[in-house]
Amino acid sequence: MLSDDIHLKKIHSRIFIFFELQYLKFKPPRSFINMSRYLDPKADVVFKKIFGQHPHLLKSFLNALLPLPVDGQIESLEYLPSEQVPQIPGFKYTVVDVKCKDQYGRVFIVEMQIQWIETFVQRMLFGTSTAYVRQLGKGDDYHLLRPVYGLGLLASTFDKDSSDWYHHYRLAKVDKAHQYLKDLQMIIIELPKFKANTFSDKKLKVLWLRFMSELNANTREVPVEWLEVPEIKEAVELSQEAAYSAAELDAYDRYWDAVSTEKTLITGKLAEGRLEGREEGRLEGREEGRLEGREEGRLRTQQFIARKLLAKNVSINEIIALTELSIEEINALKNE
Numbered sequence: 370m371l372s373d374d375i376h377l378k379k380i381h382s383r384i385f386i387f388f389e390l391q392y393l394k395f396k397p398p399r400s401f402i403n404m405s406r407y408l409d410p411k412a413d414v415v416f417k418k419i420f421g422q423h424p425h426l427l428k429s430f431l432n433a434l435l436p437l438p439v440d441g442q443i444e445s446l447e448y449l450p451s452e453q454v455p456q457i458p459g460f461k462y463t464v465v466d467v468k469c470k471d472q473y474g475r476v477f478i479v480e481m482q483i484q485w486i487e488t489f490v491q492r493m494l495f496g497t498s499t500a501y502v503r504q505l506g507k508g509d510d511y512h513l514l515r516p517v518y519g520l521g522l523l524a525s526t527f528d529k530d531s532s533d534w535y536h537h538y539r540l541a542k543v544d545k546a547h548q549y550l551k552d553l554q555m556i557i558i559e560l561p562k563f564k565a566n567t568f569s570d571k572k573l574k575v576l577w578l579r580f581m582s583e584l585n586a587n588t589r590e591v592p593v594e595w596l597e598v599p600e601i602k603e604a605v606e607l608s609q610e611a612a613y614s615a616a617e618l619d620a621y622d623r624y625w626d627a628v629s630t631e632k633t634l635i636t637g638k639l640a641e642g643r644l645e646g647r648e649e650g651r652l653e654g655r656e657e658g659r660l661e662g663r664e665e666g667r668l669r670t671q672q673f674i675a676r677k678l679l680a681k682n683v684s685i686n687e688i689i690a691l692t693e694l695s696i697e698e699i700n701a702l703k704n705e
Contacts, residue, residue: 497519
């Protein structure tokens, strides 16, 4: 009797294994893969770990996104020290940059910008121009100059009147745009506008843009097609929380705290500007009341921002620079 039971169990086990194998053989492929918690690659510590420490990933990224000729693809990269480009006043946390050159000597500057600010384009132009000029030493011939490309990735939008998200700038002849100078070119990409389902271009370009625009701290599943490209698969792995030390994770959190503060600062300045605009439309006879109201609104905005910065333990000197309040006014807020 016992042997019969054992025999039946063996039969049941074989039947179960048979159907399990059939299920695995014919089940539809998954379009997503469950993995660990991810960090947003737009943050400085993640962006620099991926693109600032792994030249083969940066090479794949630039070849996919830049308007390079087919016979002029990047084959190798060498990192260069970043230029000392003046910081955008009050917004030093939102810009991350990586600089390198390729086998032809061409220079590439990649910047990740979280919050749009009007001076970002000027900063990019300054950076690319400076990199172009500094290629030559004293007495060097001009023929040694090589093209410089500036790539700006924006996590916000700046051209609200157009659905275009890929902006390519170069020096062109006014009456014949097809005649242009190749030595200085800038590309700005508005990531929030990018939509993969409405864009037909080379697959690698789409996948890299999806990686940059879709992956964030809320991601729990990664599309399988990302993992089919070795470079993007490695970038995904480098975005996993497990790839970071406690100090790096702390820096990651502090980065987003700083970004939130800077967004608050922008909102405050915009609100102040709107108040000023409304005040300027009033009758001249109420000039004194307008000035007093504007000053009071400006002061309240400054105090609001200062309280936020104090709560985040930002230094007094930085708060003074950002809000233009006096040290006495900041200490008074601190002692409230």
